[in-house]
Amino acid sequence: MPVYKAPTRDTRFVINEVLGLDGLTALPGFAGASRDITDAVIDEAGRFVSDVIAPLNQIGDKEGCIRHPDGSVTTPTGFRQAYQQYVESGWGTLSAPEAFGGQGLPHVLGFVLEEYMAGANQAFAMYPGLANGAISAILSKGSPEQQQTYLPKMVSGEWLGTMNLTEPHCGTDLGLLRTRAEPQADGSYAITGTKIFISAGDHDLTENIIHLVLAKTPGAPESSKGISLFIVPKFLVEADGSLGARNAVTVGSIEHKMGINGNATCVMNYDGAKGWIVGEENKGLAAMFIMMNAARLGVGLQGLAQAEASFQNAVLYAQERRQGRALTGPAEPEQKADTLFVHPDVRRMLMDAKTFIEGMRALCMWGGLQVDLTHSAETEDERQAADDLISLLTPVIKGFGTDMGYKTATDMQQIWGGHGYIRENGMDQFVRDARIAMIYEGANGVQAMDLAGRKLALNGGRAVQLLFKVIDEECASAADGDPTVALVAEKLAKATGQLKAATMWFLQNAMADRNALGAGAYAYMTLTGVVSLGLMWLKVAKVAAAALAAGAEDKLFYEAKLTCAKHWALRFAPQAGALRHEIEAGAETVMALPVEAFAA
Template sequence: MPRYTAPVKDTLFVLDAVAGLYHHGNVPGFASVSPDLVEAVLNEGGKFCSEVLAPLNLPGDRQGCTRHPDGSVTAPDGFRDAYQQFCDGGWGGLIADEHHGGQGLPYTIGAVLQEYIAASNMAFGMYPGLSEGAQAAIDVVGTPEQKAKYLPPMVHGRWTGTMNLTEPQCGTDLGLIRTRAEPQADGRWSITGTKIFISAGEHDLSENIIHLVLAKTPGAPDSVKGISLFLVPKFMVGDDGSLGARNGVSCGSIEHKMGIHANATCVMNYDGATGYLLGEEMKGLAAMFIMMNAARLGVGIQGLAQADAAYQNAVDYAKNRQQGRSLTGAKNPDGKADPIIVHPDVRRMLMDARSYTEGMRALVLWSAIRVDLARKSPEPEARELADDLISLLTPVIKGYGTDRGYEVATNCQQVLGGHGYIAEWGMDQFVRDARIAMIYEGTNGIQALDLVGRKLGAKGGRGTQAWLGQVGGDIAAATDERLAFITAPLSAALGDVQAGILWLLQNGMTNPDNAGAGATAFMRMMGHVALGHMWLKMAGAALAALDAGAADPDFMQAKLTTARFFAARVLPETSGLRAQLEAGAETVMAMPAEMF
């Protein structure tokens, strides 16, 4: 049975030394955030994840969800009780507004718990995770009456939420949706259509499910400009908050998937269901993007989480599995073989996993602070800068983060050799669950296109220049010669990214296929530099701690060793990626379709 231990110690280091959690006391929600409080929350959250959620992960995957003849769905054994413990512990309301019954903690703390939950049981985490996104959309564009009626029970977890975008004939191109909304005399709307791939669309964990549904109204343009967003409850809700009759929405089937079996991914049928306009008519896509942007950050966290869970189990195996002898002489002379962690190629995979997971955790939490600042900073300039940075980095966190997360999960499965391919060890689940993160909430190819086609040049390239300036500024400020091992390769990698941006400006406009053909390579380049930036920060903090007589010098030395690995073996990849980018579209687009 695989195991999971929440990386609380590493998280606390990152929050303090990299994210700067305790330097924003003037931002609402931060004043009461002390190191003691954060450590207590993380320890309790980690304990819940390791003791309650992780033991359900493998059996939940094997059992899956069950759809019954009446269209109802039950989650795997143990999930309902675990969800009740989740609600009773207040975990769903950790970052929600206190006016709606939440605890009002920073989004950054919520991002930590997202990682722990996804690493211990990704499928379980999707039930409350989608609900948080729905709450965010209602909170931003809902009427005061809608907020008062729907948000408190959703924050408590008695009700959950979903997002309904995809239909059989359309995924990324939402202008093709066919779901219709007809106005009714009483101001409500009648929703008719079919949605697919709806995570947590039907289940037995909560009393009610609040669906947010994209649909087109009569006379609306037959494009994305004609899309509106509607709130469609599973059970009708009275003025006093009581539940009434079942609405005209049902689960037609559950998708049979490669992974995340314990989450009900549903085909949802809307047969004249009663809905309520959420936000303005024909402004639905902008409202739904409130959910989607939050979800994309959450999916990036899922990539990190699956990689870390796989890494922890691969390390356990590598320390105990004895096969062969070390190339430099026996390390376990009393045994017939050495543990496989002595072998360089096993070490290569484990060090790559470690450098990614710790670097990605730092990037996620550094970025999460930007989310908090963009939402709540009392300083307009700080809000603007934070929003520019998180807008730029969101496709990188989602796209690069999940690409690399899947690679790490696969390599950690490889560490176990044949046992990694055997289901009882659970490594196959980490690989299968990590795979979906590269696909949903916008495939990673779409994330790369979004990055090069929109985000780099948004607002005159203001966010791009700000990020390049911060990375370059931190390199220049790192004058300690002991950091030269990372400042030199990071500076070269940053130069590759800057050259890539210039190449895209010169060649992407004249031939958009050039940008499309090189987008994924550029996203990976930028991801490497973003993690390298974090490793520079962590290495500097580790050196400072050692100079000050760190209480745990081994922890800090491990940080420096991992930073050296990333600097020497990952950052140099940007030169090859730059060559791929600058190769242009010719070899990609030359062959006629009929020749494939």
């Protein structure tokens, strides 16, 4: 049976030493982020997910969810009891606003919990994870009455939420959606249509589910500018807060999927269901993107989480499995064979994984801090800078993070050899669960186009120029001192130079040839990911070198950080030049062949 132990030691290092969260307690929303509280949250969250949620991962994969003849859905064995423990322990309230029953802690601590939950059991984590996005949308765009009606019980976890975008004929191009919303005399709307791929569309974890549904009102433009957002509860809510009649929303079927089988991915049928508009008519896409952006960061955490879970199991296997001898001679002559750890190619995969995972954790948590600083930084300029950075890097965290998460999961399966292909060992589940993260909440090609086609030019390129400034300053402050820090700074500066050149190439060529932008966008997203990871490794290397110079007790931990930072410099950073050349190749060969040539 596969194992999962929440990586609390590394998380504490990132939160306390790299981000210095306890130094921000004077800012609004950070008062409760003292070191003793954050350490307690990290450790207790780690224990909870490792002991309660992780043991259900394979069970959920094997059993899946069941739709019954009456249309109701039940989750796998143990899910409901575990969710009740989750609610009773208050985990869902961690970073929710105090006005609606939350603890009001920084979002970055919520990111810690999200990573642990997804690493322990991604399918289970999706149930409360989607509710967090719905809460964000209602907080931002909902009326005071809607907020009071729905948020207290959603924050407490008594109710969960969903997001309903996709239709059978309509995925990324939401302007094509057909779900209709007819205004009613009482101010509500009758919602009619079919949505597909709706994660957590129905289940037995809570007494009510609050669906956020995109639909078009009569006479609305046929494009995406004609979309509105509606709250459509599974059970109607009476004036006193009690539950009333069942709404006209039902589950048509549960999708049979490659992975995340413990989550109920549903076809949802709305047959004149009663709903209420959120925000302004025809402005629903902007409201939904509040959910989408929160979800995209959460999906990036899923990529990290599946990489971590698969890595832990690969390390254990490599320690135990004996095959062949070290190239330099037997490492353990008294044994018939050496462990897998003696083989450089196994080490290569493990070092790539460790370097990605720990760098990505720092990037995700730094991103979570930017989310907090958009609201809590001292000055308007600082708040704007944080918003610019996280807006720019959200598609990178989602796209690059899940690409690398999936690659890591397959590499870790590779270390297991044939045993990794056998279902009972669990490595296949990490691969299958990781695969969806590259697809949902906007496929990674869409993330690349969001980055290269929209975010780069936004506000005259302000965000990307800020990122370059942050990196340049970080590199400049590392010129002297520890040799590993200096090496990482040197390689990061060169990789950033490649990113700057690729950015300039886009600015000079994309307007003349939009296909060149589309053909190079994915490589640009990957290049930005490599550079962003390097920024984190430079920050980490500085902290690790300083700790070692000060005589830190946990010498092995900090030395390993420096080794991983050097691994990024020597093995990841060189990718930047190749990615730039790929971008500058343009679209000539990509778009050259006639369609019929592909079927020849």
